[in-house]
Amino acid sequence: xxxxxxxxxxxxxxxxxxxxxxxxxxxxxxxxxxxxxxxxxxxxxxxxxxxxxxxxxxxxxxxxxxxxxxxxxxxxxxxxxxxxxxxxxxxxxxxxxxxxxxx
Amino acid sequence: xxxxxxxxxxxxxxxxxxxxxxxxxxxxxxxxxxxxxxxxxxxxxxxxxxxxxxxxxxxxxxxxxxxxxxxxxxxxxxxxxxxxxxxxxxxxxxxxxxxxxxxxxxxxxxxxxxxxxxxxxxxxxxxxxxxxxxxxxxxxxxxxxxxxxxxxxxxxxxxxxxxxxxxxxxxxxxxxxxxxxxxxxxxxxxxxxxxxxxxxxxxxxxxxxxxxxxxxxxxxxxxxxxxxxxxxxxxxxxxxxxxxxxxxxxxxxxxxxxxxxxxxxxxxxxxxxxxxxxxxxxxxxxxxxxxxxxxxxxxxxxxxxxxxxxxxxxxxxxxxxxxxxxxxxxxxxxxxxxxxxxxxxxxxxxxxxxxxxxxxxxxxxxxxxxxxxxxxxxxxxxxxxxxxxxxxxxxxxxxxxxxxxxxxxxxxxxxxxxx
Ligand SMILES: Cc1cc2nc3c(=O)[nH]c(=O)nc-3n(C[C@H](O)[C@H](O)[C@H](O)COP(=O)(O)OP(=O)(O)OC[C@H]3O[C@@H](n4cnc5c(N)ncnc54)[C@H](O)[C@@H]3O)c2cc1C
Ligand code: FES
Numbered sequence: 001x002x003x004x005x006x007x008x009x010x011x012x013x014x015x016x017x018x019x020x021x022x023x024x025x026x027x028x029x030x031x032x033x034x035x036x037x038x039x040x041x042x043x044x045x046x047x048x049x050x051x052x053x054x055x056x057x058x059x060x061x062x063x064x065x066x067x068x069x070x071x072x073x074x075x076x077x078x079x080x081x082x083x084x085x086x087x088x089x090x091x092x093x094x095x096x097x098x099x100x101x102x103x
Numbered sequence: 104x105x106x107x108x109x110x111x112x113x114x115x116x117x118x119x120x121x122x123x124x125x126x127x128x129x130x131x132x133x134x135x136x137x138x139x140x141x142x143x144x145x146x147x148x149x150x151x152x153x154x155x156x157x158x159x160x161x162x163x164x165x166x167x168x169x170x171x172x173x174x175x176x177x178x179x180x181x182x183x184x185x186x187x188x189x190x191x192x193x194x195x196x197x198x199x200x201x202x203x204x205x206x207x208x209x210x211x212x213x214x215x216x217x218x219x220x221x222x223x224x225x226x227x228x229x230x231x232x233x234x235x236x237x238x239x240x241x242x243x244x245x246x247x248x249x250x251x252x253x254x255x256x257x258x259x260x261x262x263x264x265x266x267x268x269x270x271x272x273x274x275x276x277x278x279x280x281x282x283x284x285x286x287x288x289x290x291x292x293x294x295x296x297x298x299x300x301x302x303x304x305x306x307x308x309x310x311x312x313x314x315x316x317x318x319x320x321x322x323x324x325x326x327x328x329x330x331x332x333x334x335x336x337x338x339x340x341x342x343x344x345x346x347x348x349x350x351x352x353x354x355x356x357x358x359x360x361x362x363x364x365x366x367x368x369x370x371x372x373x374x375x376x377x378x379x380x381x382x383x384x385x386x387x388x389x390x391x392x393x394x395x396x397x398x399x400x401x402x403x404x405x406x407x408x409x410x411x412x413x414x415x416x417x418x419x420x421x422x423x424x425x426x427x428x429x430x431x432x433x434x435x436x437x438x439x440x441x442x443x444x445x446x447x448x449x450x451x452x453x454x455x456x457x458x459x460x461x462x463x464x465x466x467x468x469x470x471x472x473x474x475x476x477x478x479x480x481x482x483x484x485x486x487x488x489x490x491x492x493x494x495x496x497x498x499x500x501x502x503x504x505x506x507x508x509x510x511x512x513x514x515x516x517x518x519x520x521x522x
Pocket of ligand 1: 215382430
């Protein structure tokens with residue numbers, strides 16, 4: 001699976017996340033300062049979808065216990081989450097958000 | 104004060120573990136020893152009555168970090184070791200084997216233990232308490248479909264066990280001493296909804312239920328029933344006792360620290376004995392948001408108070424721990440969240456009509472939100488916490504209006520009226 005069109009760009013509001021499941025991937029597509037980003041959608045702490053959480057100060061916050069990840073890098077910002085979430089390459093073409101899934 | 108070289112943390116639960124991590128993050132050279140009586144590496148307890156007890160998550164998923172993490176962080180984690188005494192002035196702790204371990208500063212994170220039921224003070228065949236991973240593993244093997252379970256205590260833990268046992272096909276009864284469940288923690292109408300939720304799932308609730316004894320089977324190898332003081336006999340193959348917890352204050356008291364419903368600490372985490380700090384369940388600490396002292400039994404406090412206190416141990420200018428208290432519970436697939444502390448005498452404001460699937464209530468005191476309780480509306484709690492923290496004056500009408508977003512209430516100009 002290389003590049004896939006996963007969403008309409010217009011559907012992604014500033015500081016909101018859209019969760020998209022495709023194959024074994026669960027991806028949160030987010031918009032920050034106009035730019036679109038795609039990040040692994042599952043929290044490192046327990047099972048929660050980050051797209052159900054909040055975006056603030058460039059971070060996505062887990063809805064369960066407020067663990068935060070930097071959207072641009074995937075880096076965890078402190079307890080209870082740790083490590084780095086996968087960040088997917090993104091491009092926008094003809095109003096569609098394309099994400100490179102790799103394998 | 105000479106530079107601190109070695110900090111010894113007593114109690115390797117969630118608070119101790121988060122404190123050790125925070126110390127390491129603050130100082131790469133510090134020697135850190137984390138001592139815990141349990142054999143498992145540090146773990147979080149909430150899943151023990153939920154996903155792990157349900158069999159949906161593995162015990163390992165509850166670990167704070169993988170078991171190899173601690174050595175890679177050069178944190179000397181000593182599990183299965185009980186600390187017998189702390190001598191902050193002399194600078195050592197005494198371990199169960201009689202040996203002494205030197206340290207410069209000490210952090211007490213000994214948490215709580217279960218409150219024993221007088222007629223069954225220790226677990227025995229068929230009778231369980233739930234606090235540790237071991238407790239959870241033992242209880243879990245007893246939870247087979249069709250068997251009967253009686254839970255003594257209708258608090259959050261008891262009700263979560265009821266929910267998990269129900270999902271595993273058991274016949275469940277809950278015995279509560281008071282007239283209603285969760286009477287002190289939630290608004291009455293919501294506690295009612297939760298009681299109804301349990302009944303709808305097939306749980307039998309007995310209120311005003313005083314236990315007089317737990318009756319063994321004829322061969323003495325298990326239990327057959329729970330007997331109430333009014334003579335009622337409730338058949339049970341498995342009994343779970345969840346009647347509260349007691350903070351483990353003894354080590355601090357023996358070291359001369361003041362304790363009153365928890366080890367007394369200031370907003371920075373200092374006990375009344377110099378060199379001895381405390382965090383987590385074991386503390387009785389001032390909460391600036393609530394304007395009073397509290398002893399909290401919560402995941403949030405175990406993590407965040409511990410982090411702040413650990414950082415303070417190394418700071419010349421310590422920082423007060425002052426967060427809006429928050430906790431959650433999951434029962435029969437319904438998520439309950441409470442921010443602040445429920446005040447039965449406060450004005451109760453409902454946002455929409457409450458039902459067992461969805462509800463949001465606020466406690467208002469002099470126009471300020473002091474507590475919010477949500478069923479399946481966790482998303483609102485985030486803004487409710489900010490409302491509580493801001494001490495902003497809002498009207499009951501504004502809060503009750505579901506078309507007015509809480510986020511907007513926070514952003515708008517402060518309301519001046521208090522009606
Ligand atoms: C089943 C269950 C479900 C829960 N669910 C929720 C929930 O949904 N939401 C929520 O907010 N909270 C929940 N809690 C509460 C939360 O888990 C506790 O508040 C938290 O564990 C407190 O952490 P702590 O580190 O302060 O204390 P503890 O977790 O009690 O850890 C203290 C540790 O210190 C050790 N220790 C004590 N004395 C000594 C000694 N002398 N020497 C060496 N070691 C010692 C103990 O063995 C223990 O391992 C739940 C608790 C339980 C038991
Ligand atoms: S599951 Fe995400 S912070 Fe706990």
